[in-house]
Amino acid sequence: MYVVLLTYTAPLQEIDYTLPDHAEWLARQYEHNYLLTSGRRDMHLGEVMLVRQMPRLKLDAILASDPLAIHHLAHYEVVEFSATRTAPEMRSLNEALAR
Template sequence: MFIVSLRYVVPVEQVEPHMEGHMAWLDENYEKGMFVASGRKVPRTGGIILARGDRSELEACVAQDPFVINGVAEAEITECAVSRTAPGLDRLME
């Protein structure tokens, strides 16, 4: 399991023009099964994505995020070995 932490490096007003492309990128990677959850940080300084799969594939994927391509956000990828979940979230340990 991986935690992708996106951090905006510009004011949110400069992020907004890239939101549609970012959302399409998210949809594509949910369909591929790479992403399992995502959402905005509170306060709105970026976002978090829970992902699974191969690290090198994830790194290549994140490099294609319109936020990253357009320099409005930086991404940090943290790997974690999920060993316990709440009932119904067993899939996170795959």
């Protein structure tokens, strides 16, 4: 799994202009079943996304297709991790427990 920390690198006016396209991009990622959850960070610093396990190069390509990335309005920090414990509500999402 991955945690993606998206940090805005442009003024909020520019970000706000691109957010409708970004929202459509997010919807497509959910349709493809790549994202588990996403949401805004406090103080409108950016966003956090929890992404299913996939090859890292595939994730990089997906993130590069985000309108915020295309317009150079955000920086993405990707943290890969293997969940070793999971709340009961999320156990079906934990690939390590599903094996």
